[in-house]
Amino acid sequence: MSYGQQFNIREVPPIVQELVASGVQEPPGQYVVPEKDRPATAVSEMPEPIPIVDLSRLSANSADELAKLQSALQNWDLFLAVGHGMEPSFLAEVMKAAREFFKLPLEEKQKYSNIVDGKKMSSDGYGNDMVVVENQVLDWNDRLSLLVEPASERAYALWPTQPPSFRDILCEYTVRCRAVANLILQNLAKLLNLQEEYLTTMLGEKSLTQAIINYYPWCPTPDHVLGLKPHTDASMITVNFIDDDVSGLQLQKNDIWYNVPIVPNALVVNIGDVMEVVSNGLFKSLVHRVVTNAEKERLSLVMFYALDPEAEIEPVPELVDDKRPRRYRKMKSKDYLAKFFDTYATGKLAIDSMKI
Ligand SMILES: O=C(O)CCC(=O)C(=O)O
Numbered sequence: 001m002s003y004g005q006q007f008n009i010r011e012v013p014p015i016v017q018e019l020v021a022s023g024v025q026e027p028p029g030q031y032v033v034p035e036k037d038r039p040a041t042a043v044s045e046m047p048e049p050i051p052i053v054d055l056s057r058l059s060a061n062s063a064d065e066l067a068k069l070q071s072a073l074q075n076w077d078l079f080l081a082v083g084h085g086m087e088p089s090f091l092a093e094v095m096k097a098a099r100e101f102f103k104l105p106l107e108e109k110q111k112y113s114n115i116v117d118g119k120k121m122s123s124d125g126y127g128n129d130m131v132v133v134e135n136q137v138l139d140w141n142d143r144l145s146l147l148v149e150p151a152s153e154r155a156y157a158l159w160p161t162q163p164p165s166f167r168d169i170l171c172e173y174t175v176r177c178r179a180v181a182n183l184i185l186q187n188l189a190k191l192l193n194l195q196e197e198y199l200t201t202m203l204g205e206k207s208l209t210q211a212i213i214n215y216y217p218w219c220p221t222p223d224h225v226l227g228l229k230p231h232t233d234a235s236m237i238t239v240n241f242i243d244d245d246v247s248g249l250q251l252q253k254n255d256i257w258y259n260v261p262i263v264p265n266a267l268v269v270n271i272g273d274v275m276e277v278v279s280n281g282l283f284k285s286l287v288h289r290v291v292t293n294a295e296k297e298r299l300s301l302v303m304f305y306a307l308d309p310e311a312e313i314e315p316v317p318e319l320v321d322d323k324r325p326r327r328y329r330k331m332k333s334k335d336y337l338a339k340f341f342d343t344y345a346t347g348k349l350a351i352d353s354m355k356i
């Protein structure tokens with residue numbers, strides 16, 4: 001995710017889906033993760049399940065539900081959201097449109113390629129990992145990334161016209177997901193003892209929402225590759241709608257990796273770097289990665305809610321005092337995003353560079 005920017009790249013990586021279709025038995029060396037970073041087949045059992053938060057109860061001001069949200073974020077930096085008002089039939093349609101795009105012939109998908117002049121990668125369009133450092137380990141993932149908000153900034157030339165329903169469905173999902181994000185932000189503001197509209201106001205008209213459809217082809221050797229390298233998101237919050245059939249998202253807490261369970265029709269919502277900084281560390285950005293599956297492909301549709309590129313990311317004054325001094329530097333949103341990709345490519349966490 002990068003929001004309306006172009007980046008110089010070292011090479012154009014292959015489309016993973018094509019590698020798989022060509023019948024590779026082993027992933028090419030560029031995808032093989034060094035032994036110490038490989039996804040262990042056995043991950044730990046969660047000591048307690050991730051709370052499932054009912055958003056309809058939050059909107060009815062349930063104190064119990066708010067406490068559940070707080071405990072989820074304290075323990076896991078993420079929660080599962082039900083009661084979001086999006087019918088299973090609508091969500092199924094969204095996933096179907098996303099899946100159908102990836103089923104199109106390569107030439108059709110390449111019409112929306114994110115490669116510019118063979119040397120740059122745009123934040124919008126179809127492609128995959130951005131290669132910016134030497135010996136970068138590549139993700140076993142292809143994606144379609146589209147800026148959806150502000151609506152006036154959409155690059156419609158990169159929005160697929162196949163399947164024919166794609167555009168309308170993504171527009172509707174954007175509107176409905178924005179309502180979900182706003183409700184969550186209002187409740188996060190409450191937990192921070194800020195005015196209810198504090199965070200929704202920060203995420204105002206010029207703020208950017210990037211939609212990314214991740215497509216992870218099945219992989220002959222899932223133990224040796226990662227769908228996505230360990231990272232935090234460069235967002236305020238991230239709302240993730242996951243294929244309800246195939247797990248793969250893992251979160252890290254206290255240096256241990258755990259599987260995020262699949263709950264059909266629930267959204268997975270996590271804290272991103274911007275919120276960690278804004279809250280002066282009261283909320284923590286989720287460290288996560290994606291592992292692949294030996295038999296099945298996997299899809300996720302992820303909405304990243306980020307600030308206006310010209311806005312400064314910094315702790316809000318209300319959350320800085322003598323007892324809790326400022327813990328993060330200030331940085332312009334667009335500069336942070338540029339930095340984010342270099343750090344991601346090397347397997348490091350961008351948020352660490354903001355810490356004082
Ligand atoms: O595929 C997923 O479930 C997670 C995707 C993700 O973490 C991302 O796109 O930043």
Ligand SMILES: [Fe+2]
Pocket residue numbers: 231232233288
């Ligand atoms: Fe992520």
